[in-house]
Amino acid sequence: MGQLFGYARVSTTDQDLTIQEAALRDAGCSIIRSEKKSGTTTEGRSELQTLIEFAREGDTIIVTRVDRLARSIADLATLVRTLESKGIALRATEQPIDTGTAAGRAFLQMLGVFAEFETAIRKERQLEGIAKAKHAGVYKGRRASIDPVKVQELRNQGVGPSEIAKRLGIGRASVYRVLAPAGTA
Known part of the structure; x- marks a missing residue:
């Protein structure tokens, strides 16, 4: 049996990684890589890339939830293919995901689809809210950062x-x- 590696991620610098890191330690992870980066793409997420490069066949990468790993089904599918090609399994502590089983892979794909759908709906609502606020003369955009x-x-x-x-x-x-x-x- 290989090693268990944890990956924790939050989207913004004011969010806390403590709860994820504790859950990953409880799951038996010997090494945990953490970062504060957007999850919309795997681009620029150096800690995740380091972990993928470091892990070897038989190892398992553990996350608390699939949305910590990827937000789009395309990124998720690419990540899973990369891990599978190296013989690395993926598990989640809060979801029944284990790419070592057919049911776990299917559940992972479904969650990815729902995460992508949720992101699209959130973005759509945000744009609708901005349009409504602009029409009402309330929305002025962000404050100027330059004086x-x-x-x-x-x-x-x-x-x-x-x-x-x-x-x-x-x-x-x-x-x-x-x-x-x-x-x-």
């Missing part, structure tokens, strides 16, 4: 664009957009 007055003040003091960007925690291109004469940006 053009501060940018101009620093420039007037002789501070260069790179230093302005650094001091204000914004991108250099944003500084140039603020400083560009009207109609040239």
Whole structure:
């Protein structure tokens, strides 16, 4: 029997991984990789990639729920194929998923479809809400993260664009957009 590896993920930096990590330890995971990244794609999720590369035939990767691993059925299917090609099983602590069995694989696929459907519905509702708020004159978009007055003040003091960007925690291109004469940006 191979090793048990855990993978924990939350979507935003203000969410906590503690509960997932505790459940994975309770499931017998010797190594747990965690990250705070969006689950809409596996792109850029280095801890997951490290775990997949590290695991060997006979090992098992454990997650608490399938939505911690992938949100789209395409990403989930690709991940499962990758794991299966390496002889690595996938299990979930809160769902009856074990890719070592036919029933577990079928359940995993169904959950993936439902997760993708739920994400699509949530996005649709969000867009409907934004459209309604815009129509009512309530929605103004997100607040500006750049204060053009501060940018101009620093420039007037002789501070260069790179230093302005650094001091204000914004991108250099944003500084140039603020400083560009009207109609040239």
